[in-house]
Amino acid sequence: MLELKNISFSVEENGKTKEILKDISLVIDDKKFVAITGPNGGGKSTLAKIIVGIEKPTSGQILFNGQDITDMSITDRAKLGMSYAFQQPVRFKGIRVKDLIKLAAGDGVSVSGACEYLSEVGLCARDYINREVDGSLSGGELKRIEIATIMARDTELSVFDEPEAGIDLWSFKNLIKVFEKMHEKEKTIIIISHQERILNIADEIIVVAAGQVTDMGTKDEILPKVLEGNTLDSCKYYKG
Amino acid sequence: MDQIQKTLLEEIAGLHEVPAGAYNIRANGSMAGRNTTANIDIVTKEDKQGIDIIIKPGTKNESVHIPVVLSQSGISEMVYNDFHIGDDCDVTIVAGCGIHNGGDKKSQHDGIHTFYIGKNCKVKYVEKHYGQGEGTGERIMNPETVINIDENSYMEMETVQIKGVDSTDRVTKARLADKASIKVIEKLVTHGKQYAKTYFEVELDGEDSSANVISRAVAKDDSYQVFLAKINGNNKCAGHSECDAIIMDNAKISAIPEITANNLDAQLIHEAAIGKIAGEQIVKLMTLGLTEAEAEEQIINGFLK
Numbered sequence: 001m002l003e004l005k006n007i008s009f010s011v012e013e014n015g016k017t018k019e020i021l022k023d024i025s026l027v028i029d030d031k032k033f034v035a036i037t038g039p040n041g042g043g044k045s046t047l048a049k050i051i052v053g054i055e056k057p058t059s060g061q062i063l064f065n066g067q068d069i070t071d072m073s074i075t076d077r078a079k080l081g082m083s084y085a086f087q088q089p090v091r092f093k094g095i096r097v098k099d100l101i102k103l104a105a106g107d108g109v110s111v112s113g114a115c116e117y118l119s120e121v122g123l124c125a126r127d128y129i130n131r132e133v134d135g136s137l138s139g140g141e142l143k144r145i146e147i148a149t150i151m152a153r154d155t156e157l158s159v160f161d162e163p164e165a166g167i168d169l170w171s172f173k174n175l176i177k178v179f180e181k182m183h184e185k186e187k188t189i190i191i192i193s194h195q196e197r198i199l200n201i202a203d204e205i206i207v208v209a210a211g212q213v214t215d216m217g218t219k220d221e222i223l224p225k226v227l228e229g230n231t232l233d234s235c236k237y238y239k240g
Numbered sequence: 241m242d243q244i245q246k247t248l249l250e251e252i253a254g255l256h257e258v259p260a261g262a263y264n265i266r267a268n269g270s271m272a273g274r275n276t277t278a279n280i281d282i283v284t285k286e287d288k289q290g291i292d293i294i295i296k297p298g299t300k301n302e303s304v305h306i307p308v309v310l311s312q313s314g315i316s317e318m319v320y321n322d323f324h325i326g327d328d329c330d331v332t333i334v335a336g337c338g339i340h341n342g343g344d345k346k347s348q349h350d351g352i353h354t355f356y357i358g359k360n361c362k363v364k365y366v367e368k369h370y371g372q373g374e375g376t377g378e379r380i381m382n383p384e385t386v387i388n389i390d391e392n393s394y395m396e397m398e399t400v401q402i403k404g405v406d407s408t409d410r411v412t413k414a415r416l417a418d419k420a421s422i423k424v425i426e427k428l429v430t431h432g433k434q435y436a437k438t439y440f441e442v443e444l445d446g447e448d449s450s451a452n453v454i455s456r457a458v459a460k461d462d463s464y465q466v467f468l469a470k471i472n473g474n475n476k477c478a479g480h481s482e483c484d485a486i487i488m489d490n491a492k493i494s495a496i497p498e499i500t501a502n503n504l505d506a507q508l509i510h511e512a513a514i515g516k517i518a519g520e521q522i523v524k525l526m527t528l529g530l531t532e533a534e535a536e537e538q539i540i541n542g543f544l545k
Contacts, residue, residue: 054523074526083527090524093484094542103538104528153528 002028002051002157002188007060009046009211020046021057022211028204030156031186033179035193035202035219037226043211044192045087048159051190052084053077064157081156085163087192089146092133097145100133104149117148120181122174139166147178157188164195176201199223241265241272248309248338252368255305259334263305264291266319268312280304280331290320290351293333297326297358305334308351313343313377319351327358327390336368339379339404348380355386361393371404378406387414389422391446400427401436402544410438416477418446426455427544430463430491440469444477444506453481456544459491470498473506483512486543488536 009021021043028034036044049055051062053074062070069077092100101114115125121144131137133145143166150158167175176197182189183201191198199205205222207215215222241249245267249255258265258273262280265273276282279299283292293304306321323333341347357363371379381401389395401408414422422442430436442451451471459465471479483495497510517539525535 052527054527074523075529075531078527078529086520086524090518090520092521092539092542094545095538099538099542100528103525103530106529149528 001030001063001065002190003063004051005061005063007047007050007057007062009043009050009055010058020211021050024060024208024211024213026206026213026216028188028190030188033183033189033191033201033203034206035191035199035204036206036208037192037194037199038208038214042209044208045161047208048084048161048190048192051159052082054084078155083150083153083155083158085146085150085158085160087161087165089142090133091135091137091142095133096129097131097133098129100145100149101152105152105154109152114152117151118145120151120174120178121145121148122171123148140168140171143167144171147175151178151182155187157190158182160189160191160193162192162194164193164198172197196223196227199226241267242311244311244340245272245309248311248340248370248372249307251370251372252309252336252338253305253307253334255307259303259305261303261305262293263307264293266306266308268310269315269317277302282306285320288320289318290322293321293323295323295325295329295331298328299326300330303332303334307335308337308349309340310338310347310349311340311342313341313347313373313375314345316346316348317350319349321351321353323353323355323357325355325357325361325363328360329358330362332364332366334366336366336370337381337383338370339373339381341371341373341375341377341379343375343377345377346380347377348382350382350384352384352386355388355395357387357389357393357395359391359393361390361395363393363395365395365397367397367399369399369401369405369408371406373404379404380407381405382409384411385413387412387422389414389416389420391417392419393417394420395422397422397424398427399424402427402429403431405436406432406434408436410436411441412439413441413443414451415443416446416449416451419448420446421450422452424451424453426453426457428455428457428465429460429540429544430458430465431460432463433461434463435465436463437466438468440471440481442471442479444471444473444479445475446477447475448477449475450478451480455481455483455485457483457485457493458488458540458544459485459493460488461491462489463491465491465493467493467495467512468498469496469510471500471508471510473499473501473503473508475503476505477503477507479506479508481510483514484543485514486540487514487516
């Protein structure tokens with residue numbers, strides 16, 4: 001179980017303090033598929049980064065399976081069982097797709113095992129396994145490789161930041177299948193997304209806007225409101 | 241040959257035992273082993289230190305190993321090795337120098353390797369430099385490589401210095417005839433207070449000659465590297481040089497590429513980029529469970545691959 005207690009996060013900008021997240025408290029139960037949605041700039045990505053340790057909250061507490069992980073490093077959280085798929089995957093010179101999947105899986109993955117992950121994200125393993133994870137790959141290809149690394153990690157909790165961005169329509173179907181399969185394996189999934197089809201397969205939806213949770217509940221409760229645009233007063237938030 | 245020399249040999253030439261084919265092993269200033277074959281002869285120079293390696297025309301799929309090891313502190317030597325490669329050859333040459341300095345005196349190996357490559361040849365030349373030893377004496381290597389490539393021949397040169405060389409001044413000069421081409425891949429890592437200077441000078445004299453000089457460098461701690469690559473396009477030719485460097489700690493790197501087109505049909509490109517490891521690369525690998533140090537190691541290993 002993941003629990004965020006009174007999480008706030010602020011940055012200094014031009015000598016002024018800007019609040020990105022304001023007193024967010026929420027609980028994500030085990031094996032749940034939770035989608036976080038809301039307008040751009042509302043703090044969703046920051047929230048994901050705080051969960052996996054890339055950013056440290058200004059105040060508040062994070063508990064993972066009852067353990068306080070607020071001051072824990074990214075590495076230690078990863079070892080505890082958290083994965084994170086970047087919104088904009090990182091490129092590496094000289095590191096091959098195979099190397100990255102092996103690093104993600106730990107020592108135990110074979111080349112054929114790595115190929116299976118690639119096939120599941122719709123990439124022909126033979127064409128990609130020895131490619132470098134560098135500028136020669138398109139944004140969509142990188143996104144899919146990023147998702148394959150998360151599958152290889154097979155952790156208790158996986159956090160995806162807009163996994164659908166840059167993915168073509170054909171791959172999108174596969175992407176949905178990938179998430180459904182992870183969910184069937186009883187893993188906890190948090191996905192930041194604007195896509196109705198992803199929101200539609202979630203158990204719960206959390207709406208984050210202007211650094212606050214403005215609505216949360218089951219998919220059936222929240223999705224109709226999101227689609228009608230009733231979850232937030234956009235003018236109020238966009239005015240800052 | 242003692243254990244230290246064997247370790248050095250393994251580091252620079254990947255050799256556990258004597259190699260197959262032709263070889264000449266030089267240890268502490270004198271010959272420690274030699275083998276010649278029907279096609280490859282090795283002859284000691286009489287007027288100065290060094291050897292002539294003579295490869296008969298038409299020699300295919302053969303190799304020559306000529307490693308140098310210094311395990312005695314305080315040795316300074318200057319060696320001249322000349323390679324005479326006949327027409328239509330396809331050969332691999334593995335050179336390299338390993339220094340173990342357990343004392344407080346300077347150990348230095350300077351060498352000039354000169355290649356005379358005939359027509360229609362394919363030559364792979366691998367050169368590794370490595371230093372070790374607990375002594376305070378400096379480990380210095382100054383290799384100079386002079387390459388003459390005749391018509392329609394190709395040479396690939398891989399030069400690697402990963403560890404333990406305190407000071408190096410590396411010079412590589414190449415002159416290419418018609419349709420000749422050269423690819424140089426340099427991998428260089430410096431640490432501590434090491435200093436490394438690399439100078440490439442390529443004269444693209446021949447029509448349709450080409451050169452590709454690629455350097456991947458990592459400078460750590462307080463080390464300092466200078467990379468100079470000069471390509472002169474003197475005919476219809478193509479030249480490309482690329483220096484890609486990672487800088488860490490308090491290290492410094494200068495990259496000075498120079499390209500000169502002396503002919504209207506010369507196409508020359510240079511690229512140079514120096515920067516620290518991108519923070520997001522480290523973060524990504526940490527999210528896979530690696531520590532920051534392990535992440536850096538993976539990134540550097542990949543970069544130098």
